[in-house]
Amino acid sequence: MMTIAQLERETGLSKDVLRVWERRYGFPTPSRAKSGERLYDAEQVERLRVIKRLMDQGQRPGRLLSMSAEELNAHAQFQQSVADEAMHLGPYQAIIEQVLSDDIAGLRHSLSRLLAKLGLQRFVQDVAPQLNELVGNNWASGRLDIHQEHFYSEELGRLLRAAIGGLRAANQPPRILLTTLSGEEHGLGLLMVEGVLAPEGAQCICLGPQTPIEDIFKAVSAYAIQVVILSFSSTFAHKKGLAATKQVRDRLPADVEIWAGGAMTRALRNHDSPGVLWTPELADCLVHLTDWRERHSN
Amino acid sequence: MMTIAQLERETGLSKDVLRVWERRYGFPTPSRAKSGERLYDAEQVERLRVIKRLMDQGQRPGRLLSMSAEELNAHAQFQQSVADEAMHLGPYQAIIEQVLSDDIAGLRHSLSRLLAKLGLQRFVQDVAPQLNELVGNNWASGRLDIHQEHFYSEELGRLLRAAIGGLRAANQPPRILLTTLSGEEHGLGLLMVEGVLAPEGAQCICLGPQTPIEDIFKAVSAYAIQVVILSFSSTFAHKKGLAATKQVRDRLPADVEIWAGGAMTRALRNHDSPGVLWTPELADCLVHLTDWRERHSN
DNA sequence: TTTCATATTTTGTCCAAGACAAATATGGGT
DNA sequence: ACCCATATTTGTCTTGGACAAAATATGAAA
Incomplete structure (x- = not known):
């Protein structure tokens, strides 16, 4: 009861x-x-x-x-x-089978082998999003239990954090703050972005999920941040996401950029909002990074 | 507005x-x-x-x-x-100063140096709890901003995950499930417990925070779990924590043990509830682990 | 046919004031 | 000092109505 x-x-x-x-x-x-x-x-x-x-x-x-x-x-x-x-039987079906069959050791092994083979940046761009989608589909269809989804997320998070931690300390611009707004609890997207940008030498400072707007503002000035990255999962209503992002935009100095990514931002891909760059795909972050460096190279 | x-x-x-x-x-x-x-x-x-x-x-x-x-x-x-x-000026005051002054590189360096010096198990037992308390006090007094607390948690989490991931794969009993109940979002405690138990060769399976009771039950049978560890931070009302823990106890097979830890359980230290072991301190987990192995050594 | 803007339906959130449960403090006894 | 019963404070739940926001249907124009 x-x-x-x-x-x-x-x-x-x-x-x-x-x-x-x-x-x-x-x-x-x-x-x-x-x-x-x-x-x-x-x-x-x-x-x-x-x-x-x-x-x-x-x-x-x-x-x-x-x-x-x-x-x-x-x-x-x-x-x-x-x-x-x-559901198409992609190359990662075997990994999903391991999640579904609670094969702990097997999953750990498969993931770390793939990471070693492809390298962090490619792994994050090519493998992780597809796996996430497969896991999401299987959860939606009821085939996957919540505990399996939790375990998968935890393991992937560990792997990514370990790989990022193993990189040489980044010291090139820009300084990037990564977080989600209060209401968005999924932090895996942040790690994926960091996995793409950190290998390029960008200084990433990750606050994890759910930083209140006021504190994002404080962090930006405390760490001399140049780019703020926000991540929104697909469950975040895109109208609310847009409003919240604008609210952040208004409070930040004009020279601090906002890059907003995650599944939700696909709906806003073509929406024009000044001072905010939408990065629905991880590859977009790399493009924006190159652009940013070019713009600031004088 | x-x-x-x-x-x-x-x-x-x-x-x-x-x-x-x-x-x-x-x-x-x-x-x-x-x-x-x-x-x-x-x-x-x-x-x-x-x-x-x-x-x-x-x-x-x-x-x-x-x-x-x-x-x-x-x-x-x-x-x-x-x-x-x-607030007494303990040996870790310098680290707190780094958090307070937003010294990113310094904090990372101090933490990893301490970990390397003491080893995972000692670091988790001796250093991490004290640091957490200092951070908590400074937050309570308003000296520390939320973004600083987020950054500290994220860094400590990464360090612990990396250290745990670097251990040789554990293969000795018992098989332990770690999670928090829905309503408790702090997962750092779980990592700390794992940091104490994994070096002893125990097979830890961490689901992260907020697993619904129903799914804890499923996970226990899927992974053939022998011990379930629940963590409660100090903000969890101890009366509710007790009720929830009992609810889990009722649904689990009698031969699966429950160890409940975290700051909240200090209040329940002397409370006798059959089938639940309170582990307010991390050292208690080690004692229980030894006991468990002794009991199951026939 | 497709696409876009406008109605209409559906769905979620907010409001009010009252009631009561749970947590905490207080007083009096051992 | 400790413990227990009583009083106060504080948080959560209740009802039914109203309206905001999201989703869908409809119709007009390209």
Whole structure:
């Protein structure tokens, strides 16, 4: 039996949403503590998990919530088969199999072998994004458990950090600050960007995820930063991302550039906002780096 | 101008709290959009930041919120001087100075030198906890900015991950799962535990922070886990931590042990809860590891 | 047909005030 | 000094209504 607060933390569905669904769609239907508080049983929690997963695939709640438990399961099954169909058997299928089969040692070995073979920069550009997408697809289709996704992220993060740490200390311009805004908790993208830029000798200072805007501003002046890189994962609503990025832009000195990347920025690729460079692909960062150095080479 | 949702993300004060404070104490006093939504100006945001920081030191909101802006600043100043007084100039004061002065290269160098000198296990046991406490105190006193705390955490995390990754692959029992429960986002503690246990040859599988209970259960069976380690930082309410830990205990097989550590567990040190071992200090983990191996040596 | 702008629907967030649960402080006894 | 019962403070949950924001459908122009 779970309270609404626990359920929010475990599923990521906000309390407001859980309550308004109950009112509108008649689901979920929690029992009540004698004080009137909602108590959700394991069955409904599980059903909400399935619903959340399907919603993250783009399905809309109105339909999902009006389905019976059987219909919902059948639907999830169907979606999974569709996703499987679409997934092409790329060169990294073997690695995904290792994630799916909880092959700890195998995954570690495969990743580090690929990194050694390709080098950090190529690995980050060519392999990591594809793997991330495969993992994302498999999670969306329900084939992959959360613990497998966590383990994969942790291992990839370790590998990248180790590789970056092994580089000779960078001392060429520009000085780059890497972080995400509050609300974006995924920090893997930052490591990937650093993995591309650090080998070029750029001085990267990574603050990890969720730096409040005020503190980004402080960090920029404390470290004499010349470029701020922000990363947004695909789950970040692009309208909010745009607004937030502009807010940062307004508070920073004009000579400090902002490069914003990550899956979300694909939607803004052609959006013209002064003083912000969109870098939906990692390769874009390299282009911008070259440009920056050219501009500042006098 | 900030909406209540932005303010919640940036300060960590929940919407409910912000609204109820307004009702009870008459502060904050946001203006309203024409639709009636609250809009907080920069000044009040800053004041709320100060209040939050003082509350994290243990001050109670009733008093802080009834103070005028001037009184509040004077009070914060006073608290800072008290904290400074209490802080003893330990052997690591120099490192803290580097954090405070944004000396990137110096901090990296000091940390890696200490690690090389003491070795991973000693570094994690003797140095890291003291540094963390100093950083915490300096943050509480307002001397340290959030970006400095982020940078410190990121650097220490990298160093530990690199050191752990450099160890020969562990292959001795027990197989240990490390994670935090949803609601606890600090993952540094997990790395520290791993830094103590991995050198002993224990097979550590780290999932990073915030694994839902259901998925901890799945991971335990997928990886044939024998010990689950949970970490709780000091901000986790110990009553909730106890309840959550018990919930995990109930769902796991009896032969899987739970070791719960982190600053919060100091309060539960003497609390007897069957099937859970409290490890408020890192050294406790080593003791438990020895015990475990002895018990399973037949 | 495609593309773009405009309606319409759906969905999530915010608001209000009251109630109560949980955390913390206080007083009195050992 | 410690511990327990009681009082106060503080945070979270409740309801139903309203509206903002996102997504989809519709229609017009290229």
